Amino acid sequence: MILLPEPVQPLVSIVILAYNHLETTKRCIDSLLLHTPMEGNEFILVNNGSSDGTQAYFDSILGARAVHLLENVGPVNGFNAGMNAAQGKYIALISNDMILTADWLPNLLTCIESDSRIGFVSPGANYVSNYQQINLPFHTLEEMQLQAKAYNHSDPRKWEERIRLMPVILFSQTERLREIGGYDSRFYFGEFGDDDISYRYRRAGYKLIFAGDTFIYHHGSVTTGIDQRQHNSLQVSRQIFHDKYGIDSWTEGLPNMQLVEELKARWSPKASVSLLAINCCIGATPLAFKTFLEQQGASEVRLTSLSNQEKYMVDLRTVSERSFYYETVADLKWLLAGEQFDYILFEHGYSEFERSGVSLANYLLPSGHLVTN
Structure with a gap:
């Protein structure tokens, strides 16, 4: 044989x-x-x-x-x-x-x-x-x-x-x-x-x-x-x-690099970082900043995403440790349960959110930063 x-x-x-x-x-x-x-x-x-x-x-x-x-x-x-x-x-x-x-x-x-x-x-x-x-x-x-x-x-x-x-x-x-x-x-x-x-x-x-x-x-x-x-x-x-x-890949899928650069300008070295992203479409902008933090040596970057549009949730779950859909601003109180973050990024609709009277400062750590579009 x-x-x-x-x-x-x-x-x-x-x-x-x-x-x-x-x-x-x-x-x-x-x-x-x-x-x-x-x-x-x-x-x-x-x-x-x-x-x-x-x-x-x-x-x-x-x-x-x-x-x-x-x-x-x-x-x-x-x-x-x-x-x-x-x-x-x-x-x-x-x-x-x-x-x-x-x-x-x-x-x-x-x-x-x-x-x-x-x-x-x-x-x-x-x-x-x-x-x-x-x-x-x-x-x-x-x-x-x-x-x-x-x-x-x-x-x-x-x-x-x-x-x-x-x-x-x-x-x-x-x-x-x-x-x-x-x-x-x-x-x-x-x-x-x-x-x-x-x-x-x-x-x-x-x-x-x-x-x-x-x-x-x-x-x-x-x-x-x-x-x-x-x-x-x-x-x-x-x-x-x-x-x-149901998504425009250009207008909803690209990172806003101006916001990313603003976040970078406020960055300070830290091993563990928490980032809250609100209304950032499918998450391209917070992911770009998260990647930057990891490149700078952060060993743990926890991204939490909130959106008032359900169509984004499936994609947000692919890049976020946690992702939540909210219907009203009042939902933030129970969704976040008093948690505080190093960075809050609010990409779309911040002026309308401001008129609600809810202060995002309550969700920032004392040394935290809020960046809005």
Whole structure:
């Protein structure tokens, strides 16, 4: 009897998605092969119905597995095809307009393996929204690689929990991505598909971590601009998201960084910190301040969230130690039961609250701070 060796599961399935733009794709693949060990990992190249030479180019890359789609099914469905083909413990979803840099993979592995509750992590880039931009000084791609090599050192102090992430790279356990169902195919154009998948990871009980210790180069969206002009894709996708969640991810899901900076200005070192957040939508602003406190060495930050809108409660529970819905200002008396806090953040509706005659000073510790919008 001949015993064949057991197949070894790849550690990471690295999925590159391309739709035309062959020269951009080649730069992406070249950087991938230069900065990523092939041994122990698998490369899956998804050709999203390209009409240039992408198919032949993908077939020419030895050791990689090419998936050729007959037509362009949009980025989210293209990535789902890569997910379906993946066999690795982890998966990295990467668009062809990215250029990989030194140590990108070990850094993301170190981050995601630091906490079993992490759903997915994503690095920063030169061109990205959602406060994930990292500015490095360079004029050429060669200089960029040198700067990235000097910058990309694993540093937990640069990891930040987020409400939502724009996946420069979506790096996750493969089964965890499948567990939440991959990308929602309704977000055909790609826009707001990242918001949607962020919400679904959090609502499934997982954390989202911005790996600010890792820089990736991003050319900028090479295909979405066309869809925005021809199909009004940005507003179409924004409406799909709102119809699904009843939330506008831009106006209700982004942190108010002005308030965060005001809180930072009043910060003083303390190991244990209590933070009360009132009417902060889904919690992006208090989470940003909580992350800052943890980065400054606070070993325990207890976030209590209050909201007078029930639609926010499911998301507030994903980032708060406690979260309460209140109907009237009088409810605060029994909900908080005389508790006092180091910081109180009141983001929306403070002027109306003031007219109620209830003083939040009663809920502040003697050295506490109140910040309002």
